[in-house]
Amino acid sequence: MAAQKSYSLPSFMNSDSSLPWLLPLITMLIVFAIIPFFYNIYLSFHEFVPAKRALLFVGWDNWIRLFTDGVFWGSLKVSLYYTFMCLLIQLVLGMGIALLIDSDDPGFGIIRSILTLTLVIPPAIAGMIFLIMEDANYGLIPWLLKSVGLIGPEDTILADPTLALWGVMIVDIWQWTPFMVLILVAGLRSLPSEPFESAVIDGARPFQVFRRLTLPMLHKVIAVAILIRGIDLWRMVDYVFVLTSGGPGTATYTLSLYSWQRFTFVQWGYGATISLFSLIVILIVGNAFIHFAKVKW
Amino acid sequence: MIRKILAFSVALIFIFPIFFLITSSFKNNIDLFSLPPKLFLFDIDFSAYERVFGFSKLLKFDPSYGELYLTSRILDSLIVGIGSSSLTLIIGIYAGYYISRANFKYKNFLIMSILSARMMPLISIAIPLYFVYEKINLLDTYVGLILIHTFINLPLAVLLLKSFFDEVPKQIDENAFIDGASKIKILHKLIIPCAKGGIAVTFILSIIFSWTEFICALMIGQMKIKTIPIQASIMKTIPSWDMMAAFTTISIIPVFIMILAVRKHFVRGLTLGTVKE
Numbered sequence: 392m393a394a395q396k397s398y399s400l401p402s403f404m405n406s407d408s409s410l411p412w413l414l415p416l417i418t419m420l421i422v423f424a425i426i427p428f429f430y431n432i433y434l435s436f437h438e439f440v441p442a443k444r445a446l447l448f449v450g451w452d453n454w455i456r457l458f459t460d461g462v463f464w465g466s467l468k469v470s471l472y473y474t475f476m477c478l479l480i481q482l483v484l485g486m487g488i489a490l491l492i493d494s495d496d497p498g499f500g501i502i503r504s505i506l507t508l509t510l511v512i513p514p515a516i517a518g519m520i521f522l523i524m525e526d527a528n529y530g531l532i533p534w535l536l537k538s539v540g541l542i543g544p545e546d547t548i549l550a551d552p553t554l555a556l557w558g559v560m561i562v563d564i565w566q567w568t569p570f571m572v573l574i575l576v577a578g579l580r581s582l583p584s585e586p587f588e589s590a591v592i593d594g595a596r597p598f599q600v601f602r603r604l605t606l607p608m609l610h611k612v613i614a615v616a617i618l619i620r621g622i623d624l625w626r627m628v629d630y631v632f633v634l635t636s637g638g639p640g641t642a643t644y645t646l647s648l649y650s651w652q653r654f655t656f657v658q659w660g661y662g663a664t665i666s667l668f669s670l671i672v673i674l675i676v677g678n679a680f681i682h683f684a685k686v687k688w
Numbered sequence: 689m690i691r692k693i694l695a696f697s698v699a700l701i702f703i704f705p706i707f708f709l710i711t712s713s714f715k716n717n718i719d720l721f722s723l724p725p726k727l728f729l730f731d732i733d734f735s736a737y738e739r740v741f742g743f744s745k746l747l748k749f750d751p752s753y754g755e756l757y758l759t760s761r762i763l764d765s766l767i768v769g770i771g772s773s774s775l776t777l778i779i780g781i782y783a784g785y786y787i788s789r790a791n792f793k794y795k796n797f798l799i800m801s802i803l804s805a806r807m808m809p810l811i812s813i814a815i816p817l818y819f820v821y822e823k824i825n826l827l828d829t830y831v832g833l834i835l836i837h838t839f840i841n842l843p844l845a846v847l848l849l850k851s852f853f854d855e856v857p858k859q860i861d862e863n864a865f866i867d868g869a870s871k872i873k874i875l876h877k878l879i880i881p882c883a884k885g886g887i888a889v890t891f892i893l894s895i896i897f898s899w900t901e902f903i904c905a906l907m908i909g910q911m912k913i914k915t916i917p918i919q920a921s922i923m924k925t926i927p928s929w930d931m932m933a934a935f936t937t938i939s940i941i942p943v944f945i946m947i948l949a950v951r952k953h954f955v956r957g958l959t960l961g962t963v964k965e
Contacts (some may be wrong), residue, residue, distance in 0.1 A: 399758050409718055409786060409792050411782075412782045412783060412785070412786035412790075413782075413783050413786055413787075413798070414777055415778075415779040415782065415783070416780075416782075416783035416802075416842065416846060418804060419779060419838065419839050420801060420802075420839075420842075421834075422839075423805075423813060423817070423836065424801075424804075424805050424808060424813070424839070426816070426820070426961040427812065427813045427815075427816035427817055427820075428812075430816035430820065431815065431816050431821065432814060434816065434819075435817070445930070452756070453802060454840070467753065479761075481852065488695075488698055491694060491695050491698065492695045492698075494691075496692070498692060498695075498696075499692075499695060501699075502695055502696065502698075502699045503951075504948065505699045505702065505703050506699065506702055507947055507951055507954055508706060508944060508947070509702055509705075509706070509949045510947075511896050511900065511940075511943040511944065511946070512706075512900070512943070513899060513900035513901075513902070513903050513916060513917040513920070513939070513940070513943075514902060514917070514938045514939050515900075515917035515918075515920045516899060516916070516917060516920050516939060516940060517705075517921050518920075519923070519924070519932055519936050520705050520706075520708070520709045520936065521705070522924065522932075523709075523929055523933065524705065524708065524934065525706075525710065529720075529721045529723060530779075531708070533727055534723045534724070534725075538801070558832075559907075560785075560916075565702065566707060568702075569702060570958060573954065573955045573958070573965075574955055574958065574959060574963055576962075577955045577963050577964065578963060579720060580965070581964070600947065601695035608952065612963050615959050615962050615963055616959070619959060619960070622806065622807045625809065626808075626809035626810060626811070628810075628811065628903050629902040629903070629917065632902070632903075633920070633921050633924060634794055646809070647809050647810075647811045647903065649812055650811050650812075650815070651903065651907075654815055654818075654907075657813070661820075662815055663815050663816065664810075665810045666809060666812035666815055667812060669809045669811075669812065670808055670809055670812040673807045673808075673809060674804055674807060677803070677807040678803075678804065680894075681803065683943075687962075688799050688803070688847055688960070688961070688962060688964070
């Protein structure tokens with residue numbers, strides 16, 4: 392009895408109520424998600440006025456400015472392009488590499504370990520690595536591209552309006568293709584082998600097997616990979632911050648970077664409006680994706 | 689055999705930038721800028737490391753960058769990482785266990801809310817939080833940054849821990865419950881020991897994601913607190929490649945060690961517990 396006594400807890404924690412178990416979590420969600428969300432809405436109707444040194448109510452001004460701002464539309468386009476292109480390239484490359492290294496051979500285990508490494512590098516640091524490698528004068532990548540004649544001798548990557556975004560995307564593709572590979576390999580390894588054996592006996596070609604068996608059976612794994620990668624691509628800010636700071640001009644502003652940049656220019660209300668826009672888009676798209684792709688947790 | 693060669697060359701491509709970075713940190717300034725690059729045959733030079741650790745004294749640089757700043761940056765990252773992961777774990781264990789075991793009315797809604805929290809662009813949290821923190825004096829404090837990183841890691845921790853608790857047979861709970869144990873005691877005495885591997889994995893992954901987080905650390909930390917990614921972005925303005933390389937090399941080694949320890953569960957962590965390896 393004495394031993395039990397020493398372990399006694401406040402009585403409300405022994406109750407069947409869900410509250411004590413979930414209270415800390417719900418508090419965190421309210422403080423860091425719900426309150427910032429409403430504060431963002433509040434900010435989007437206010438703006439800092441330098442002359443009066445105060446945050447004043449400006450009505451719909453920020454929202455009107457948002458939809459008439461060319462830089463905003465440009466950054467929206469960059470964010471969309473970046474998200475879709477990276478997602479597509481990483482998915483296709485990732486699937487290819489996953490099929491390649493899906494094997495019980497111990498050598499392939501080492502490859503999977505190697506691929507893990509890129510994923511834990513802080514993105515800002517990955518940006519630094521490529522900043523060195525993409526340097527206009529001494530960088531490895533421009534030198535390689537020049538020697539095979541893909542870009543002219545005077546071209547630079549990160550200072551060129553059309554190439555700069557690809558200069559950023561290459562970092563993302565390098566760092567996060569292994570994410571797809573590892574998830575897809577895990578999916579492939581968990582598939583049962585019987586359907587594949589019988590398909591081979593029936594004389595199906597490898598591509599048919601892939602399309603009719605592998606893809607449908609991997610549906611859930613692919614959906615999860617797309618969802619999580621898509622979320623992170625949409626809110627990406629580290630790479631552009633380090634590599635181009637949005638430049639040249641405004642060519643590589645993503646929504647998050649533009650929002651941050653407006654914030655540092657003391658346009659607090661407008662910065663909040665941009666971030667709120669980006670938040671609403673991902674909440675709608677993300678939750679719709681979870682619903683239609685039937686991803687379950 | 690061809691397949692193996694192909695697979696290894698793919699791995700080589702992905703490892704190459706890391707290899708290039710580490711070798712760059714040992715090059716002198718002539719080899720560093722030579723094209724074609726000297727990948728293997730270069731004179732090994734430790735001067736970058738000496739300068740990274742004792743930076744301001746040797747170069748008489750602006751003291752606002754701080755003396756011994758690499759050591760203090762690593763310390764900042766460790767304090768924030770371990771602090772936020774511990775808090776995440778405490779909150780995550782109770783919530784994860786409850787979600788794993790109980791059936792309650794708003795369970796699906798709660799899970800969707802957790803996932804929605806994971807979706808939030810971090811800038812949309814950081815801007816309003818900046819003003820809130822300013823009012824309650826949490827800007828540029830460890831507590832402020834630990835709290836926001838706790839929130840960032842919570843979706844991962846709760847859902848991942850739930851998936852680990854799901855694997856512990858419910859029979860254990862039921863038997864203990866019939867014997868008269870309270871829920872909280874079942875969790876502490878039976879379930880946590882069963883799932884301690886999963887808890888360790890969650891802890892390490894939380895540290896890693898706190899270590900790599902950028903935009904909130906940038907906005908909440910100001911002068912006193914700079915985590916490693918922030919310091920890296922500042923170093924961009926110092927045109928010294930060998931120091932950049934030495935700094936980044938040192939800063940990624942801890943995460944490499946951590947990840948190789950939990951490699952088996954990494955995919956599960958990345959997918960918030962849905963895809964198991």
